[in-house]
Amino acid sequence: MRQYRIGILGATGAVGREMMKVLEERKFPISELRLLAGAGSAGKRISFMGKEHTVIQASEDAFEGLDIVLGAAENDVAMRFAPAIVKAGAVFVDNSSAFRLYEDVPLVVSEINPEDVRKHRGIIANPNCTTIISLVALNALNKESSIESIIASSYQAVSGAGAQGISEPAAIAAGEAVKPSVFPYQIAYNVIPQIGSEAFMGYTSEEMKLQNEGRKILHSPELKVSCTCVRVPVFRSHSVSLLIRTKEKISVARARELIAAAAGCRLTDDIANRVYPMPLDTSDQDLVYVGRIRDDLTDERGLNLWCCGDQLRKGAATNAVQIAEIVAGL
Numbered sequence: 001m002r003q004y005r006i007g008i009l010g011a012t013g014a015v016g017r018e019m020m021k022v023l024e025e026r027k028f029p030i031s032e033l034r035l036l037a038g039a040g041s042a043g044k045r046i047s048f049m050g051k052e053h054t055v056i057q058a059s060e061d062a063f064e065g066l067d068i069v070l071g072a073a074e075n076d077v078a079m080r081f082a083p084a085i086v087k088a089g090a091v092f093v094d095n096s097s098a099f100r101l102y103e104d105v106p107l108v109v110s111e112i113n114p115e116d117v118r119k120h121r122g123i124i125a126n127p128n129c130t131t132i133i134s135l136v137a138l139n140a141l142n143k144e145s146s147i148e149s150i151i152a153s154s155y156q157a158v159s160g161a162g163a164q165g166i167s168e169p170a171a172i173a174a175g176e177a178v179k180p181s182v183f184p185y186q187i188a189y190n191v192i193p194q195i196g197s198e199a200f201m202g203y204t205s206e207e208m209k210l211q212n213e214g215r216k217i218l219h220s221p222e223l224k225v226s227c228t229c230v231r232v233p234v235f236r237s238h239s240v241s242l243l244i245r246t247k248e249k250i251s252v253a254r255a256r257e258l259i260a261a262a263a264g265c266r267l268t269d270d271i272a273n274r275v276y277p278m279p280l281d282t283s284d285q286d287l288v289y290v291g292r293i294r295d296d297l298t299d300e301r302g303l304n305l306w307c308c309g310d311q312l313r314k315g316a317a318t319n320a321v322q323i324a325e326i327v328a329g330l
Contacts, residue, residue, distance in 0.1 A: 020033075063085045067090055099123050110264075152226070152243070155191075168183070266290070
């Protein structure tokens with residue numbers, strides 16, 4: 001089997017470290033792993049596959065000889081180094097939002113539109129974590145009957161804001177006096193109904209991603225989405241309440257059948273026995289759990305469901321590695 005030379009841009013962050021974990025778990029054939037980060041992280045030692053690797057400072061000439069670069073850095077870093085990565089002949093699988101809506105950049109969820117990988121010109125975008133989790137849950141239903149609209153509310157874990165997002169509520173819960181800095185208000189014992197800045201008609205940038213990215217991934221330019229994103233004091237795994245309206249009615253029984261057989265999903269739907277998706281059950285694994293499936297009481301073609309998924313894994317690192325596997329033909 002061919003071995004690949006892999007780089008991780010932003011290797012010392014939460015997503016970068018998760019990418020290493022997923023690469024190792026999935027036994028990706030690697031001949032070289034090159035860990036790249038900012039100057040402050042250069043020289044750090046990180047273990048991978050039983051060997052110590054030294055983090056090197058990212059620079060325009062640091063990508064020579066690589067086959068695939070996994071991006072786990074912020075937008076400005078991704079945009080700065082993308083031209084150098086492509087010039088070096090590597091494929092850039094980028095987790096930032098910098099290139100997601102570019103017409104010539106595929107936006108891929110491995111279970112939904114893997115064929116779009118073939119259209120890349122050196123860059124492939126990894127979607128937003130909530131978009132990935134929601135669309136994996138809905139994909140089988142959309143194939144049965146096209147989804148015309150989605151009303152969504154997301155309940156997003158603090159780790160979605162990085163390592164500091166975890167430390168702040170943990171410190172408050174431990175009785176420490178902490179002035180909020182990661183979030184605009186105290187998040188421990190609270191919920192904050194804003195993620196991102198205002199972008200369109202009172203909707204935030206985070207809320208518009210499900211519509212804008214969903215249209216591109218599902219090849220459904222008329223899809224309508226109304227979304228509210230809420231930060232909740234949960235450490236890991238995002239939850240999403242979804243109300244969908246399909247072209248033709250899908251019964252609850254059929255929806256359960258479809259989701260139970262869908263790639264990347266696990267049906268957990270038995271309210272009588274208190275069985276439904278929860279963040280504690282879905283953390284540190286790659287399936288999207290789907291439950292609370294029921295008819296909508298306001299629209300005869302509507303279905304309600306609830307899903308949970310690990311935003312650091314399937315919502316970021318794992319989907320990026322799965323895209324790399326498609327690129328490599330694995």
